Amino acid sequence: MSQPTNLTNSSSRSTFFLLAALCLAWILPGLIGHQPWKPDEAYSFGLIYHILQSGDWIVPTLGGEPFMEKPPLYYITAALFGKIFSFALPLHDATRLTTGFFMALALLFTGLAGRELWGKSHGRLTVLILIGCLGLLIRGHEMITDTALLAGFAMAIYGLALSRRRFALAGIWLGTGTGIGFMSKGLIAPGIIGLTALLLPLVFRHWRNRDYMRYLAIAFLASLPWLTIWPILLYLRSPELFREWFWINNLGRFLGFAKLGPSSDHMHYFKILPWFAWPALPIALWTLWQGRRTIFRQPEAQLTLTTFLVMMGVFSMASDARELYALPMLLPLSLLAAPGVNTLRRGAASALNWFSIMTFGFIAGVFWFYWFAMISGHPANQAERLLRLQPGYIPTIEPLHFAIALMATLAWLFIAFWARSLPRNPRAVLNSATGITLVWVIMMTLALPWLDAGKSYRSMITSMQQALPARHACISSSKLGEPQRAMLEYYAGILTKRTETHQGIRCDLLLVQGSANNPDAPPGPEWTEIWEGNRPGDRSERYWLFQRHPS
Incomplete structure (x- = not known):
């Protein structure tokens, strides 16, 4: 009688091809076949669209105005995907393939890290646990920079895991992953990865050796181009925009003095992880409990647990919190859960x-x-x-x-x-x-x-276009959000002059965004409403287009 196939048996080709097919089945659906969705996809595509239209990748621009929230790695990569695949796909679908690319990298390097830490039999288990996490399902298919950040973290964690065996190559992966994370969302990735890499030798004796210091030096050199080229080019273009990106959107957003993003609940991630990280979290806790007498002396557990605790601490300290920001925590949790699978009761x-x-x-x-x-x-x-x-x-x-x-x-x-x-x-x-x-x-x-x-905003914007006068000078806007401005440019080629940033602007049309429960009255006696609309089925947002009476 033949032995049953073991999923964790690295010699089993059938399980390898099954895992590869499963990863493709998980990654590919949702990347094509739909318009950019509100909110994150819509404004992300607006930034990508600007690069495709202008060729300017140094200053991220949304709706005709600089948008300095994040570095442009994801947007540049998506623009390249758009150029390559737009012959066969709508432009927004072609650019969304970038998410599939970065998610494939994230799964690959997470699996390599699991194999490096726990042995060949656990790399596949790590990937299965990760793609089974509820919190990754929707976010891992959206046109957002966080997928590139996730790939950078996965690469950096693999570099940390590999440092015990091949410190030179590991340093390259650590530095490259840190750089990808930096060019995806700014200082958060270098901060977390750097703090983790420094804490390991400070807290645990195993990580204190000469090779480890050389490894960190190689990682620093590998990360240097990622950390310097774009910021220098941005500063040379505009010191004011550099300050807005570095000081306001990085430090200001994290520390809270910039008043950007949702207000923070410092317990937010403790509340969402039980469902967001299912099933990785309970299996990881079982790994710690089952090996509580010896596991904290194992360098594998020291690495994964330190990485998770640093992420949890840094994200919880931040002045704003979203479930989206918890994505990187799924990586160390999945790695920590892998050895606990075979010991589950x-x-x-x-x-x-x-x-x-x-x-x-x-x-x-x-x-x-x-x-x-x-x-x-x-x-x-x-x-x-x-x-x-x-x-x-x-x-x-x-x-x-x-x-x-x-x-x-x-x-x-x-x-x-x-x-x-x-x-x-x-x-x-x-x-x-x-x-x-x-x-x-x-x-x-x-x-x-x-x-x-x-x-999708497509039908709403088409309806508004049909109401536009045949001749008009410009369109100003009030309270119009970033996703809506991006989609107006994509679908209709309209760049509005925002009243919030263009003081004293006198356009003959005014587009106002508001709430269906509190409809906006005409902004003055000289204005007449010529169109009102919303997305089909949207009961919260409402839009009004007003025309100024001729003088």
């Missing part, structure tokens, strides 16, 4: 396995049910309810979407039965990853046209 592994199969299977079934209801009109009450939520959606069968969703469902059923030959504990992690991937594939195929109908 029988009941815990079985609970995770059945929870994954039943929960994600049920959610997938619900998606299929509601898709059938919309297409067929039965049950009528459910179909009508969904169409009321998205009045801009016209039910149609997309043959390709249907085929992909059906194949994914059949593949999930096959893997669920095939996995019964695997040991119980790895099987639970596999079913968790495949279950969440199935839900995502169905959401980004069957439900994608319905979602896109309500999240």
Whole structure:
């Protein structure tokens, strides 16, 4: 009788190809087939669009104005993807492939780090745990710079893990990952990675050696081009914009004196991690508990735990907090969870396995049910309810979407039965990853046209364009957000003159953003409303276009 296939057996080619296929099935859906969505995708695409239109990659520009919140690595890379793939895809889809590129790097280097820390059998488990994390699912497919930041952190952590064996190569990876993180979101990545690299030899004896110091020197040299070229070019272009980026959007945003971003709840990440980092967090806690007598003397655990605690401390100290910012914490948690999988108690592994199969299977079934209801009109009450939520959606069968969703469902059923030959504990992690991937594939195929109908600004801007007078000088705007300004430029080629930054501007048209519950009156007796609109199904935002009476 043949031995059952072991998921953690590195000689098993079938499991390697299964993992590669699963990663592709997780990464690819959602990258194409929909418009830029509010809020983060829309304004990110506006910055990318400016690079494509102007060729200027030094000063990030949104809606005709400098936007110095983040360095431009993601935007530059996305512009290159746009140039390469726009012959076959809409421009916004071509640029969104950048997210898939950076997420592939993040998964690759996280798997390499898991293999380096715990042995060849655990790299795959680390990747399965990571793609199974609930918090990564949506954010890991959006057109946002945080995916590049995640890739930089994964590369840097791999460099730290490799330093015990090949310090020169490890230094290159650490420095490059730090540089990618810096060029993605500024000082936060060098700060966290640098603090982690310095704390390890200060706190733990194992990391104190001559090679480690040479390793840090190599890492510094490798990071230097990333840390200096763009900031120098920005400063030479405009010292004022450099100050706005460095002082206001880095230090000011973190310390709070710039009054940017949402106000911070310093317990925010403690509150969200139980669901955001599921299932990595509970398995990581089990790893610590199960090896509590010896694990803190292991350099592998010292690295992953120190990295996580530094991230948690730095993010919690920041003056603003969003669940988006917690993405990097999933990396050390997944790495710390990997060795705990094989030691899970029988009941815990079985609970995770059945929870994954039943929960994600049920959610997938619900998606299929509601898709059938919309297409067929039965049950009528459910179909009508969904169409009321998205009045801009016209039910149609997309043959390709249907085929992909059906194949994914059949593949999930096959893997669920095939996995019964695997040991119980790895099987639970596999079913968790495949279950969440199935839900995502169905959401980004069957439900994608319905979602896109309500999240896109395209129909609203087209409606506004039709109301524009044949002749007008310029359009000013009031309270108009960054996503809306970006989409106005993309869909209509309109750059508004914001009243917040253009004092005394006299345009003959005025676009106002407000709330549907508190409609804006005309800004003065000389203005007449000529258009009112909103995104289909959006009950909060409302827009008004006013025309000035001729003098």
